[in-house]
Amino acid sequence: MNTAIGTPQIEPQKPASSSLPPVPMTGNLPPRVPDVFDPEYRSAMKNVLEARQPMDWIGVHQFLGFPEDRVAGAKFVTRRLSVAPDPDRVVLSHSTQAILTVLCGALVGTSGVLAVEELTYPAMAKFAKQMGFNLVGVKLDEEGIVPDAFEKVCEQHKPQALYTLPTLQNPTTALMGLERRKEIVAIARKHGVAILEDDIYALLPKDLPPPLAELAPEITYYMLGTAKSIGAGLKAAYLVTPKETDPARLFWPGSGMTYWMIAPANAGVATELIHNGGADRIISAVRDETRARQKMVAQTLQGASLRCAPECLHVWMDVPANRELSDFVEDCKRRGAEVGPATTFLIAGGSAPHRIRFGTGKARDREVLQRGLDAISGAFFR
Numbered sequence: 001m002n003t004a005i006g007t008p009q010i011e012p013q014k015p016a017s018s019s020l021p022p023v024p025m026t027g028n029l030p031p032r033v034p035d036v037f038d039p040e041y042r043s044a045m046k047n048v049l050e051a052r053q054p055m056d057w058i059g060v061h062q063f064l065g066f067p068e069d070r071v072a073g074a075k076f077v078t079r080r081l082s083v084a085p086d087p088d089r090v091v092l093s094h095s096t097q098a099i100l101t102v103l104c105g106a107l108v109g110t111s112g113v114l115a116v117e118e119l120t121y122p123a124m125a126k127f128a129k130q131m132g133f134n135l136v137g138v139k140l141d142e143e144g145i146v147p148d149a150f151e152k153v154c155e156q157h158k159p160q161a162l163y164t165l166p167t168l169q170n171p172t173t174a175l176m177g178l179e180r181r182k183e184i185v186a187i188a189r190k191h192g193v194a195i196l197e198d199d200i201y202a203l204l205p206k207d208l209p210p211p212l213a214e215l216a217p218e219i220t221y222y223m224l225g226t227a228k229s230i231g232a233g234l235k236a237a238y239l240v241t242p243k244e245t246d247p248a249r250l251f252w253p254g255s256g257m258t259y260w261m262i263a264p265a266n267a268g269v270a271t272e273l274i275h276n277g278g279a280d281r282i283i284s285a286v287r288d289e290t291r292a293r294q295k296m297v298a299q300t301l302q303g304a305s306l307r308c309a310p311e312c313l314h315v316w317m318d319v320p321a322n323r324e325l326s327d328f329v330e331d332c333k334r335r336g337a338e339v340g341p342a343t344t345f346l347i348a349g350g351s352a353p354h355r356i357r358f359g360t361g362k363a364r365d366r367e368v369l370q371r372g373l374d375a376i377s378g379a380f381f382r
């Protein structure tokens with residue numbers, strides 16, 4: 001899926017107009033698809049309001065979510081799992097982040113060790129700092145976690161859990177093949193390491209290998225958020241736990257905290273979208289737009305060394321060896337694109353590769369994206 005495209009061509013380009021604000025490309029949101037999203041969301045909201053009794057729905061705490069919303073969650077995850085889990089294993093939350101804080105608190109603890117990919121989602125560094133646990137980085141290659149490196153980390157650091165993004169890893173875009181997935185779960189099993197699998201980027205690509213949760217359901221906490229495929233503000237994320245007893249034990253009443261809970265209105269809208277096919281229609285539109293934007297990347301940055309995939313929201317790009325990483329990032333900004341240096345993702349020590357990550361989805365439309373890509377191209381081929 002990943003493509004490395006040739007060596008840099010020296011081809012001077014004009015800096016982008018400086019009168020406009022830089023195009024925001026540090027984040028990796030899904031692109032806007034208002035023609036599909038707006039009518040789907042409106043009708044889902046309307047239907048759910050008509051179908052439910054507001055007082056019974058909003059006026060109470062449903063700690064683990066309404067049964068119908070847990071059933072919808074169990075259905076939603078069948079986009080990746082071959083069989084719908086028992087709804088008793090499903091937790092509804094407003095975000096993957098909140099699920100992660102509860103899981104890390106319960107499974108890793110304040111003085112424990114969480115193994116992470118050597119470059120990963122930077123929020124994990126904030127959680128570790130806040131909660132006091134330690135992070136240990138595991139080497140990556142083009143298929144993600146390197147088995148020998150993971151085994152060594154298990155032997156030396158005895159982590160309680162591994163946080164991993166096997167599909168379109170953030171930031172490297174690595175995609176773990178089936179054999180590699182089997183190796184990783186075998187090592188986790190051998191060393192008694194729980195797996196926190198974040199599959200948030202897995203709904204746009206098709207024909208993916210199965211999640212780790214499918215290979216090792218008894219040790220994997222499987223997270224499927226909607227922020228990268230439907231909308232960041234839907235605020236709906238699903239967790240499938242290994243056992244039916246885990247949700248109550250780890251979340252409510254086990255945690256005694258409610259901050260992670262989904263707002264019932266959001267759960268209801270998500271349920272409606274899952275059942276009426278709206279979720280699939282939105283995801284399909286986001287997929288098409290993501291593919292179109294990745295084509296623009298390939299065309300504009302032809303000659304640069306890129307790691308990307310047609311349905312990936314971000315691009316992992318080599319910076320010319322004769323340029324300082326921070327200078328290159330500044331140059332992109334000056335020319336009109338805000339991009340993120342690799343150092344942002346290096347949260348457990350080691351050295352950062354000479355790369356940047358940029359997202360294609362936050363630019364409001366293709367014209368704005370083109371302006372951002374031209375700025376990056378201008379910095380690269382100057």
Ligand SMILES: Cc1ncc(COP(=O)(O)O)c(C=O)c1O
Nearest residue numbers: 095096097121170200225227237
């Ligand atoms: C890997 C990864 N997981 C989770 C999230 C956030 O998801 P949520 O909004 O559901 O917390 C992000 C957002 O950038 C992400 O990159």
